Amino acid sequence: MDHQAQSSSQVYGLMAEFDSAQALLEAAQKVRGAGYTRTDAYSPMPIHGLAEALGMTERKVAPFVLAGGLIGCMTGYGLQFWTSVIDYPMNIGGRPFHSWVSFIPVTFELTILFAAFSAGISMIVLNGLPQPYHPVFNAKRFSTASQSSFFLAIEAADPKFDAGQTAAFLASLHPREVVSVDE
Amino acid sequence: MTSDWKPAEMLKERPTADLSRLSSRGLLLGGVGAAACAAGYVMVDSLQFLQSYLIAYMFWIGLSLGSLALLMIQHLSGGAWGLVGRRVFEAATRTLPLMAVLFIPIALNLETLFLWARPEAATDPVLVAKAAYLNPNFFYGRAVLYFAIWIGLAFTLSRWSKAQDETAPVGPGPLDRRFRVLSGPGLVLFMLTVTFMSVDWVMSLDPHFYSTIFGVLTVGGQGLATLAFTILVLQGLSGSKPISDVTSAERFHDYGKLMLAFVMLWAYFNVSQLLIIWSANLPEEIPWYIERLQGHWAPWAVVVLLGHFVAPFVLLLSRDLKRHGRMLSRVALFVLVMRVVDLVWTIGPVFRHESTVHWLDFAMVLGMALPWLFLFYRNLGSRALVPANDPYFEEAVINEGH
Numbered sequence: 291m292d293h294q295a296q297s298s299s300q301v302y303g304l305m306a307e308f309d310s311a312q313a314l315l316e317a318a319q320k321v322r323g324a325g326y327t328r329t330d331a332y333s334p335m336p337i338h339g340l341a342e343a344l345g346m347t348e349r350k351v352a353p354f355v356l357a358g359g360l361i362g363c364m365t366g367y368g369l370q371f372w373t374s375v376i377d378y379p380m381n382i383g384g385r386p387f388h389s390w391v392s393f394i395p396v397t398f399e400l401t402i403l404f405a406a407f408s409a410g411i412s413m414i415v416l417n418g419l420p421q422p423y424h425p426v427f428n429a430k431r432f433s434t435a436s437q438s439s440f441f442l443a444i445e446a447a448d449p450k451f452d453a454g455q456t457a458a459f460l461a462s463l464h465p466r467e468v469v470s471v472d473e
Numbered sequence: 474m475t476s477d478w479k480p481a482e483m484l485k486e487r488p489t490a491d492l493s494r495l496s497s498r499g500l501l502l503g504g505v506g507a508a509a510c511a512a513g514y515v516m517v518d519s520l521q522f523l524q525s526y527l528i529a530y531m532f533w534i535g536l537s538l539g540s541l542a543l544l545m546i547q548h549l550s551g552g553a554w555g556l557v558g559r560r561v562f563e564a565a566t567r568t569l570p571l572m573a574v575l576f577i578p579i580a581l582n583l584e585t586l587f588l589w590a591r592p593e594a595a596t597d598p599v600l601v602a603k604a605a606y607l608n609p610n611f612f613y614g615r616a617v618l619y620f621a622i623w624i625g626l627a628f629t630l631s632r633w634s635k636a637q638d639e640t641a642p643v644g645p646g647p648l649d650r651r652f653r654v655l656s657g658p659g660l661v662l663f664m665l666t667v668t669f670m671s672v673d674w675v676m677s678l679d680p681h682f683y684s685t686i687f688g689v690l691t692v693g694g695q696g697l698a699t700l701a702f703t704i705l706v707l708q709g710l711s712g713s714k715p716i717s718d719v720t721s722a723e724r725f726h727d728y729g730k731l732m733l734a735f736v737m738l739w740a741y742f743n744v745s746q747l748l749i750i751w752s753a754n755l756p757e758e759i760p761w762y763i764e765r766l767q768g769h770w771a772p773w774a775v776v777v778l779l780g781h782f783v784a785p786f787v788l789l790l791s792r793d794l795k796r797h798g799r800m801l802s803r804v805a806l807f808v809l810v811m812r813v814v815d816l817v818w819t820i821g822p823v824f825r826h827e828s829t830v831h832w833l834d835f836a837m838v839l840g841m842a843l844p845w846l847f848l849f850y851r852n853l854g855s856r857a858l859v860p861a862n863d864p865y866f867e868e869a870v871i872n873e874g875h
Binding site for chain 2: 352383385391392394395
């Protein structure tokens with residue numbers, strides 16, 4: 291742990307609470323405009339454009355889905371090829387062992403299945419889930435984030451973070467309140 | 474876009490320069506094609522000429538009919554993509570009277586094109602059994618009925634849209650509900666008529682062959698071609714108002730996703746047909762595929778597989794490509810070319826056992842572009858290019874909602 295992290299190791303960051311989705315969206319745009327990068331927002335429902343406003347444009351799941359789809363495709367075809375041509379060839383109505391036409395449905399299904407699995411699993415893993423503990427739970431009113439309130443957090447790990455200045459900046463966005471969140 | 478938009482101004486905006494540029498480009502290609510067709514008329518025999526004519530006819534009526542289907546679908550589904558494409562669909566559906574006129578050469582040459590219309594059909598027991606359906610008079614009667622239904626639907630929806638443009642905007646109510654009230658039953662009628670149309674005009678070329686998915690396969694191909702064509706038109710007009718105000722990356726993304734879905738849908742229908750016929754292995758059905766998958770046409774089957782499915786499928790997986798209008802329109806143009814190849818591969822083998830693709834097939838598609846595109850661009854330029862008075866337009870398109 292370096293000196294910088296040690297000095298602020300007790301504080302996770304600052305969190306502002308807003309009353310509406312629109313207020314949160316506008317605040318997120320200003321926070322991004324001010325140059326903060328390690329931010330997150332919490333709301334009771336999905337808000338159109340919020341992820342973009344916070345600069346979350348990375349799409350890390352896509353390559354996993356593609357890889358999953360390709361593996362599923364090869365597994366599906368390979369499985370049928372192995373069983374019907376190599377391991378246990380059977381003469382069915384005089385058709386060739388390698389009947390690629392009838393291999394298509396299973397190949398297609400496994401492609402979709404593996405792609406869907408890798409989409410779901412990679413999404414969960416890349417999000418760091420399951421995560422039973424998160425510092426934001428230390429904020430007293432955070433339980434309302436699942437019902438009525440909208441929160442915007444700036445982490446202390448953000449290179450632009452400064453306890454005093456950041457708190458003043460968040461206060462200027464007209465939140466309901468700004469709280470410091472312990473690690 | 475900001476919220477201080479003015480529907481009345483948007484309705485008046487006409488991208489005259491862009492329209493005439495696109496139109497003259499299309500007409501130039503069409504003119505070259507028409508000249509080649511004229512040369513072909515002298516050089517090749519009338520059977521070859523009519524085959525190419527039928528292929529080109531099925532391609533262009535596919536755009537008219539696919540537009541009618543997507544027009545009714547977007548009336549029912551709503552959404553920004555439909556509002557942006559609506560005027561393009563409407564302009565394309567109003568080419569249906571032209572397609573009715575262009576059907577006359579096919580109707581006059583039934584005996585040349587259709588085995589069942591020839592006198593020797595009386596000696597074929599299978600064709601005798603089918604004669605109650607496959608006879609010239611009933612064929613003509615059905616064609617008249619198809620065109621009456623299509624033209625009736627297309628011009629009613631277009632007329633209501635024109636009325637919407639010309640009256641002051643009103644909130645959701647009976648004046649926009651009537652689009653949906655007609656489009657629901659309209660789609661049912663559309664599916665029935667296009668299914669029978671595809672049986673009459675394409676499948677009955679080989680009167681021994683039958684496939685119950687053939688109509689749906691035709692509709693899927695029409696929808697794909699129409700989406701590709703609409704992307705090209707929107708991209709061509711996206712440089713000037715009013716289309717520049719409504720075609721964001723988001724809209725091209727929508728159209729790209731729809732085109733990807735239709736590429737997969739078309740492939741799904743095709744595989745279903747092949748799988749069922751291949752598994753059943755019946756002597757009435759398999760000659761159709763033996764002709765197309767083996768021998769002279771085998772390379773073209775590979776072209777259709779790779780060009781009509783694999784290439785566009787892989788390209789359209791990319792999110793960045795779908796959001797990039799110019800890149801997407803290149804894929805769309807390629808898809809349109811593959812639509813022609815697919816039609817040649819479907820219709821050609823009925824007649825040609827020793828040869829495959831003929832240059833006149835492509836010349837005829839270009840030649841028919843001349844009247845079709847002329848009428849299309851005239852239709853498109855004569856009305857507002859965006860349905861700015863639609864009660865959902867502001868919410869869906871201007872504010873980029875869903």
